[in-house]
Amino acid sequence: MGKKIAIVGAGIGGLAAAARLSNKSHDVEVFEKLPECGGRTHLLQDKGFKFDMGPSFVMMPDFFEEVFNYCGQDIKDYLDLQALDPSYKIFYPDGDSLTVYKDSRRTAEELERIEKGAGLGFEGFIKETTRIYKSVRPLLYNCFSRKELFNPKYLGLAAKIRPLESYWQLAKQFFNSDKLCYAFTFEAMFMGVSPFEAPAFYSVISYADHVQKIYHPMGGMYRIPLSLESMAVKFGAKFHYNSEVKKISRNSGTISLEFNTKKMDFDRVVVNADYAYAQSELLGRSIPDYRYSCSVYLIYLGLKRKTEGFAHHNLFFSADLKKNLSQIFHENVIPEDPSFYVHVPTVTDASLAPQGKEIFYILVPVPNLTRPQEDLFRKEDRLRRTVFDRINRVLGADIEDLVETEHRFYPQDFISRYNIKYAATFGLAHNLMQSAFLRPANFDRKIKGLYFAGASTQPGGGLPVVIASSKIVADMIQRS
Numbered sequence: 088m089g090k091k092i093a094i095v096g097a098g099i100g101g102l103a104a105a106a107r108l109s110n111k112s113h114d115v116e117v118f119e120k121l122p123e124c125g126g127r128t129h130l131l132q133d134k135g136f137k138f139d140m141g142p143s144f145v146m147m148p149d150f151f152e153e154v155f156n157y158c159g160q161d162i163k164d165y166l167d168l169q170a171l172d173p174s175y176k177i178f179y180p181d182g183d184s185l186t187v188y189k190d191s192r193r194t195a196e197e198l199e200r201i202e203k204g205a206g207l208g209f210e211g212f213i214k215e216t217t218r219i220y221k222s223v224r225p226l227l228y229n230c231f232s233r234k235e236l237f238n239p240k241y242l243g244l245a246a247k248i249r250p251l252e253s254y255w256q257l258a259k260q261f262f263n264s265d266k267l268c269y270a271f272t273f274e275a276m277f278m279g280v281s282p283f284e285a286p287a288f289y290s291v292i293s294y295a296d297h298v299q300k301i302y303h304p305m306g307g308m309y310r311i312p313l314s315l316e317s318m319a320v321k322f323g324a325k326f327h328y329n330s331e332v333k334k335i336s337r338n339s340g341t342i343s344l345e346f347n348t349k350k351m352d353f354d355r356v357v358v359n360a361d362y363a364y365a366q367s368e369l370l371g372r373s374i375p376d377y378r379y380s381c382s383v384y385l386i387y388l389g390l391k392r393k394t395e396g397f398a399h400h401n402l403f404f405s406a407d408l409k410k411n412l413s414q415i416f417h418e419n420v421i422p423e424d425p426s427f428y429v430h431v432p433t434v435t436d437a438s439l440a441p442q443g444k445e446i447f448y449i450l451v452p453v454p455n456l457t458r459p460q461e462d463l464f465r466k467e468d469r470l471r472r473t474v475f476d477r478i479n480r481v482l483g484a485d486i487e488d489l490v491e492t493e494h495r496f497y498p499q500d501f502i503s504r505y506n507i508k509y510a511a512t513f514g515l516a517h518n519l520m521q522s523a524f525l526r527p528a529n530f531d532r533k534i535k536g537l538y539f540a541g542a543s544t545q546p547g548g549g550l551p552v553v554i555a556s557s558k559i560v561a562d563m564i565q566r567s
């Protein structure tokens with residue numbers, strides 16, 4: 088007989104869990120504090136512009152296919168994933184740029200232009216990251232306990248994935264210049280951690296990026312949560328929006344959820360809300376001294392006309408990478424010369440803006456709010472000037488003259504909108520001590536029947552692995 092299951096949060100992890108569990112004939116109800124699904128995968132519409140406000144890179148498409156297959160559906164009936172070419176463009180502070188193409192031979196030619204011999208280095212790097220990926224991938228659909236760390240099977244595997252080396256050290260073995268090492272490790276910033284601190288096995292993202300390529304769902308990123316929600320609804324899941332859970336507790340054989348005005352009991356509960364927030368605020372527990380990912384400052388611009396010189400994804404690197412990272416992760420100050428990212432989805436997808444117009448989404452990594460920090464508002468004008476000056480050099484125009492509409496999203500908004508502890512945009516940091524076996528498990532050790540799916544649990548953050556966390560949880564519930 089199906090179980091009565093509640094899911095707290097309709098982010099990607101909650102939606103994917105709802106689809107899987109309702110497909111297995113459970114009685115699933117989803118409670119979401121916001122008026123719509125998606126969580127951090129959020130859409131803002133204004134003056135005909137459709138701003139995807141969160142994730143923009145679709146990597147590891149097999150993880151997306153898996154959730155549809157699990158539910159007996161074909162992803163093609165829900166999502167039109169198009170491989171991007173070029174994959175992205177990198178802009179260096181000295182005016183040089185590097186284009187990463189879908190065709191790796193073209194990328195190798197670009198690399199040779201920047202560093203003699205880098206084409207061969209690229210081959211070696213891809214070979215090594217492919218090997219690491221093959222070891223890591225099977226682990227991404229399992230929840231590990233700390234005990235298993237001492238299982239000889241996993242000890243042997245751990246040795247293969249270079250746990251004690253950093254992502255940066257790995258890149259350094261294949262490329263000489265910092266310019267290229269950064270080009271092959273910047274992905275760490277998108278897990279909210281410095282490439283000097285992320286373990287080398289996170290280079291699976293570089294593998295995904297260069298071997299599996301980068302995709303865009305036509306119609307925009309928000310198609311992803313909408314597809315998962317419609318699949319869950321098709322199998323009978325019920326969605327309750329504007330329904331914030333205030334407390335979770337054990338209640339002799341069931342688990343109670345408390346809301347402002349009511350209390351409900353369930354056989355199983357899956358928490359998709361941020362793990363650290365849920366532990367402290369919903370379960371009333373003290374939490375360990377976790378390390379948290381960085382936060383981000385976001386600017387969304389709807390432009391009056393199309394632009395030239397930009398790819399769909401664009402990365403601008405700081406002139407002093409070490410200083411930039413130290414300001415974010417150690418000094419807790421707003422970077423003076425930041426690395427940042429510019430998403431121009433209208434390069435690929437005209438449906439996201441009125442005809443002939445363009446979207447620019449600018450993401451600047453900044454410190455999280457674990458400690459008092461320099462006030463972003465005080466430094467905001469300077470930060471924007473620095474970012475816009477670099478964009479203007481590529482654009483050959485002043486971007487501010489082109490703006491038809493603008494929205495901003497600050498670190499504090501991650502707390503007030505999504506309940507994300509300390510505004511850590513990417514959840515718990517992905518350092519060695521919070522990875523794999525050492526990341527919070529997907530089940531609760533004290534309350535039987537309580538599970539966790541989402542960015543701060545195993546296997547980690549980012550859309551594909553959050554989708555994997557929903558499979559871990561659904562499989563555990565099926566076995567229970």
Ligand SMILES: Cc1cc2nc3c(=O)[nH]c(=O)nc-3n(C[C@H](O)[C@H](O)[C@H](O)COP(=O)(O)OP(=O)(O)OC[C@H]3O[C@@H](n4cnc5c(N)ncnc54)[C@H](O)[C@@H]3O)c2cc1C
Pocket residue numbers: 095096097098099100101118119120121124125126127128140141142143144145146277330331332333359360361383450504505506512513540541542543548549550551553
């Ligand atoms: C700006 C940005 C850029 C990113 N870029 C990428 C990228 O390019 N590629 C990629 O793969 N990943 C990217 N990520 C990471 C990715 O978006 C996240 O890892 C993923 O969306 C997290 O999903 P989740 O389901 O764990 O959590 P969330 O999306 O946070 O969902 C949790 C849900 O729980 C709800 N909730 C919280 N508390 C309660 C409560 N008490 N009661 C009811 N509901 C509650 C929240 O409102 C939210 O809807 C990015 C993230 C951001 C913010």
